[in-house]
Amino acid sequence: MQADKILVHFSQIFNPNDQGKPLTKEAMNEAQIIEDGFIAIKDDKILAIGSGEPDAELQGENTEIIDYSGKTATPGLIDCHTHLVYGGSREHEFAQKLNGASYLEILEQGGGILSTVESTQAASFEELYDKTNRLLDYMLDYGVTSAEAKSGYGLNWETEKRQLEVAKKLNEDHPIDLVSTFMGAHAIPKDLRDNSDVFIDQVIDMLPKVKEENLAEFCDIFCETGNFTADQSHRLLQAAKDLGFKLRIHADEIDSIGGVDVAAELGATSAEHLMKITDDGIDKLAEADVIANVLPGTTFSLMEDTYAPARKMIDAGVGLTLSTDCNPGSCPTINIQFIMQLGSFMMQLTPVEVFNAVTINAAYSIDRADTVGSLDQGKQADIAIFDTPNIDYAIYFFATNLISSVYKNGQEVIKHTAYSKK
Ligand SMILES: N=CN[C@@H](CCC(=O)O)C(=O)O
Numbered sequence: 001m002q003a004d005k006i007l008v009h010f011s012q013i014f015n016p017n018d019q020g021k022p023l024t025k026e027a028m029n030e031a032q033i034i035e036d037g038f039i040a041i042k043d044d045k046i047l048a049i050g051s052g053e054p055d056a057e058l059q060g061e062n063t064e065i066i067d068y069s070g071k072t073a074t075p076g077l078i079d080c081h082t083h084l085v086y087g088g089s090r091e092h093e094f095a096q097k098l099n100g101a102s103y104l105e106i107l108e109q110g111g112g113i114l115s116t117v118e119s120t121q122a123a124s125f126e127e128l129y130d131k132t133n134r135l136l137d138y139m140l141d142y143g144v145t146s147a148e149a150k151s152g153y154g155l156n157w158e159t160e161k162r163q164l165e166v167a168k169k170l171n172e173d174h175p176i177d178l179v180s181t182f183m184g185a186h187a188i189p190k191d192l193r194d195n196s197d198v199f200i201d202q203v204i205d206m207l208p209k210v211k212e213e214n215l216a217e218f219c220d221i222f223c224e225t226g227n228f229t230a231d232q233s234h235r236l237l238q239a240a241k242d243l244g245f246k247l248r249i250h251a252d253e254i255d256s257i258g259g260v261d262v263a264a265e266l267g268a269t270s271a272e273h274l275m276k277i278t279d280d281g282i283d284k285l286a287e288a289d290v291i292a293n294v295l296p297g298t299t300f301s302l303m304e305d306t307y308a309p310a311r312k313m314i315d316a317g318v319g320l321t322l323s324t325d326c327n328p329g330s331c332p333t334i335n336i337q338f339i340m341q342l343g344s345f346m347m348q349l350t351p352v353e354v355f356n357a358v359t360i361n362a363a364y365s366i367d368r369a370d371t372v373g374s375l376d377q378g379k380q381a382d383i384a385i386f387d388t389p390n391i392d393y394a395i396y397f398f399a400t401n402l403i404s405s406v407y408k409n410g411q412e413v414i415k416h417t418a419y420s421k422k
């Protein structure tokens, strides 16, 4: 079959080995590394990848050949944990943090998530749409082509619904593919502070409405001291599972209070944060095939020093992903490249492990591995092109946007012309 376009002479192509499940252990540190590589695209899909001159049968009269000498191609990056749709911002908490106030202390005083809940409840659909659209533009610019987006700044049905509708509309309108998660139980509303079981009942009542209106595939909860207990998390996630939701859980971020056990018992797709996970917890995730999603930008931004034990988790057989956790409080960034670099600098992951974490494993985490996450024939032609000779350079040269171009469904949607100079 003839290609519409062939991108040629990449100094390196990184293509994960899609083995039908998240990569773990040694497989996490393996991938196809192709030198002088080409990628042939037909319509919106990958037709072939290889090395050297593309096969004659791929080239027709109208096939466009585009030279990417000196650059590196990887699958489009996938940010599989974000809280993208929110009102307001929280830079005022920064001074409190610098003065030593902890994340949970700020929340206890009615700030933190509860402050963003107030701003989000007050924001219109259009305001939330414009703000999120802008974040998505930045993300695309950094090489992200798919992302997960959670609700959770509503704490009432009206606002949760608005957040989810914004994500649904942007999934249609913006080049980035969005997978939605309903996180109604993100914090306890002020008026139910001493009645959090009643609030869990209210969130359970929202689940059928989310389903009926097809507003989210996943359900998530913040299982943490001062927020929701393991029992409450189990109750909500069991109800969600019964309705056909796939599950995620914020667990072991600040304290280890049983969220990991809930994830393993209910067969959650992913457990997230895990800075305080125990060895026993790691074994439980491995046995239950729950993906561990680690968010090193949150440790960095909260000015903590405990990073999730990513190396231990990989070695124990847990599938690992890395994400920004983009949100206005604990991690205000969309820069997935910086997060990947933290994965190496602070968690000692190799560049191959890091790229596998944000491509194929992240695709499994959002249940899209059949269409994205690798550059295999038939998958969406979602490609991140780095202005670097190899993936090692893309980790080593940190805190700089190293993207040269981004292809989404076979179309070049980002082109940084300054980097295109030879
Ligand atoms: N920890 C809970 N939720 C978010 C933070 C949300 C916020 O602070 O606004 C997180 O994943 O870090």
Ligand SMILES: [Zn+2]
Pocket (backbone or CB within 6 Å): 081, 082, 083, 250, 325
């Ligand atoms: Zn989160």
